[in-house]
Amino acid sequence: MTDFDTVLNRHGTGSSKWSRYPDNVLPMWVADMDFPAAPEIIAALNERLQHPVLGYGIARTELRDQIVADMAEKYGWAITREDIVFLPGVEPGFNMALKAMLAPGDSVTVQTPMYRPILNAPGHWGLVRQDAALTPSSSGWVMDEASFGEKLAQSKALLFCNPHNPTGKVFTQAELERIASHCQSRDALIISDEIHCDLLLDVRQHIPIATTSADAADRTITLMAASKTYNIAGLKTAFAIIQNPDIRERFAASRLGMVDSVNILGLEATLAAFRSAGAWKTDLLAYLQSNRDFLMGELANRFPGIRCIAPEGTFLAWLDCSDLKLAPNAQSFFLDHGKVAFSAGSEFGTAYDQYVRLNFGCPRAILEEGLHRMAAALSHI
Numbered sequence: 001m002t003d004f005d006t007v008l009n010r011h012g013t014g015s016s017k018w019s020r021y022p023d024n025v026l027p028m029w030v031a032d033m034d035f036p037a038a039p040e041i042i043a044a045l046n047e048r049l050q051h052p053v054l055g056y057g058i059a060r061t062e063l064r065d066q067i068v069a070d071m072a073e074k075y076g077w078a079i080t081r082e083d084i085v086f087l088p089g090v091e092p093g094f095n096m097a098l099k100a101m102l103a104p105g106d107s108v109t110v111q112t113p114m115y116r117p118i119l120n121a122p123g124h125w126g127l128v129r130q131d132a133a134l135t136p137s138s139s140g141w142v143m144d145e146a147s148f149g150e151k152l153a154q155s156k157a158l159l160f161c162n163p164h165n166p167t168g169k170v171f172t173q174a175e176l177e178r179i180a181s182h183c184q185s186r187d188a189l190i191i192s193d194e195i196h197c198d199l200l201l202d203v204r205q206h207i208p209i210a211t212t213s214a215d216a217a218d219r220t221i222t223l224m225a226a227s228k229t230y231n232i233a234g235l236k237t238a239f240a241i242i243q244n245p246d247i248r249e250r251f252a253a254s255r256l257g258m259v260d261s262v263n264i265l266g267l268e269a270t271l272a273a274f275r276s277a278g279a280w281k282t283d284l285l286a287y288l289q290s291n292r293d294f295l296m297g298e299l300a301n302r303f304p305g306i307r308c309i310a311p312e313g314t315f316l317a318w319l320d321c322s323d324l325k326l327a328p329n330a331q332s333f334f335l336d337h338g339k340v341a342f343s344a345g346s347e348f349g350t351a352y353d354q355y356v357r358l359n360f361g362c363p364r365a366i367l368e369e370g371l372h373r374m375a376a377a378l379s380h381i
Contacts, residue, residue: 002039028366035231040277096251096254098127098157102125104125113166140169152188
């Protein structure tokens with residue numbers, strides 16, 4: 001059984017998260033958890049490394065069959081082996097989709113705030129981004145359907161994210177059906193980043209938007225991976241599920257020499273994660289939910305000037321520091337005065353300079369230290 005309370009020293013391991021800032025800064029920014037991978041994954045990697053040849057890899061039939069079985073068991077979603085396209089990451093996946101299916105000058109709708117790779121992706125291909133903002137409410141993050149419909153009417157595609165990064169919103173069946181209906185009426189492609197689909201809190205259920213209707217299945221490119229849930233992002237393995245064969249063919253053709261084969265160890269780790277690490281995932285989710293609840297309680301008790309809608313999924317919290325009027329912005333303020341590094345709100349849209357994204361996928365001691373540093377920083381105002 002994994003002890004999620006153990007603090008591991010990640011300095012000197014080539015960790016992006018722990019290398020960006022000086023050693024005296026506590027990193028709580030990128031969506032990378034500070035937990036060891038499941039023992040089942042480490043065992044599978046060790047077993048594969050007993051064979052000394054590490055050439056180009058392909059997904060074995062066992063992995064394709066495991067994903068087919070998982071989609072049926074988790075979501076009642078009947079896909080085939082052929083529907084699966086393996087990728088070295090979700091980010092290459094949505095960029096491939098935009099390149100393959102849209103032309104320069106076309107528009108694509110994005111729901112802001114949104115994590116930077118999705119915000120930047122339309123610009124890579126000469127596309128126009130239409131921002132449809134999610135807004136906070138007493139019932140959570142909600143979309144303005146009139147505004148959403150107006151933006152989508154100008155677009156050839158929706159670049160969607162569920163569970164949503166950075167808010168942690170998990171879209172409901174009714175919301176997904178309305179979004180899919182809008183896309184159908186406007187003949188818009190759906191590119192759905194569902195990388196956090198297994199990271200659900202409060203016993204919520206993820207619903208792939210492609211499962212909401214036959215039409216949605218026919219117009220959706222769904223992007224998934226084991227990487228976030230099982231903390232194996234460095235192994236660079238993901239997959240697309242594309243049931244429409246014409247879209248799948250165009251998508252695969254868009255590799256254009258830029259998106260190569262997938263990491264052979266990542267394929268093995270993904271199979272082990274889905275096949276054998278279910279108990280580890282259950283323990284992880286319980287720990288993340290406890291961290292989320294602790295964080296929300298501390299914010300309410302110690303940081304009344306910071307607002308946060310409790311995330312329903314992911315291990316990310318979207319903190320609104322607007323009432324504090326932190327200068328020059330919230331991220332820089334906490335970095336300069338507290339030596340704690342969050343993701344800057346401005347990375348998620350120009351309207352969010354006074355927000356930060358906090359990663360609570362860490363041992364409780366690190367989360368407590370991060371909050372202590374926040375409080376110390378705020379003592380300067």
